[in-house]
Amino acid sequence: MTTTVPVQDGVFTGSPDDPKLLGSRCTICGTYAFPAQSGCAKCTGTEMEPAELATRGTLWTWTVQGFPPKAPPYVGNADPRTFEAYGVGYVELPGQVKVEARLTENDPAKLKIGMEMELVLVPLRTDAEGSEVVTFAFRPVAGEEGRS
Numbered sequence: 009m010t011t012t013v014p015v016q017d018g019v020f021t022g023s024p025d026d027p028k029l030l031g032s033r034c035t036i037c038g039t040y041a042f043p044a045q046s047g048c049a050k051c052t053g054t055e056m057e058p059a060e061l062a063t064r065g066t067l068w069t070w071t072v073q074g075f076p077p078k079a080p081p082y083v084g085n086a087d088p089r090t091f092e093a094y095g096v097g098y099v100e101l102p103g104q105v106k107v108e109a110r111l112t113e114n115d116p117a118k119l120k121i122g123m124e125m126e127l128v129l130v131p132l133r134t135d136a137e138g139s140e141v142v143t144f145a146f147r148p149v150a151g152e153e154g155r156s
């Protein structure tokens with residue numbers, strides 16, 4: 009069985025079937041942040057507590073990344089000959105925060121602002137030990153595609 013390892017520690021958790029994003033929440037004003045912050049951007053408070061974020065939200069804006077981003081920090085397939093375009097966007101988690109994330113869909117015809125998205129883990133590459141390196145992404149909730 010292939011083991012999976014997160015591309016970054018402390019950003020998401022859970023099994024591929026049940027991933028969770030790890031954010032933080034200000035104990036003074038309740039503002040959420042992702043990734044987790046040590047201070048609040050809204051009230052400048054420094055009392056932040058860890059918070060698991062919602063796994064569903066709505067697509068706030070998106071684009072398609074058609075060429076390999078500069079590395080680092082990009083760690084996926086950066087070879088222009090085999091690079092596959094991918095969607096990237098902001099997903100608004102209700103009452104929490106907007107999260108910038110990779111999208112599983114790269115077809116502009118299948119992405120629509122306001123559509124329902126859910127959190128998944130996707131493989132990025134295989135590391136030297138043969139483990140699958142995964143990152144988080146959002147995919148359109150089944151049944152939303154093609155609906156207008």
Ligand SMILES: [Zn+2]
Binds near residue numbers: 034035036037049
């Ligand atoms: Zn605050």
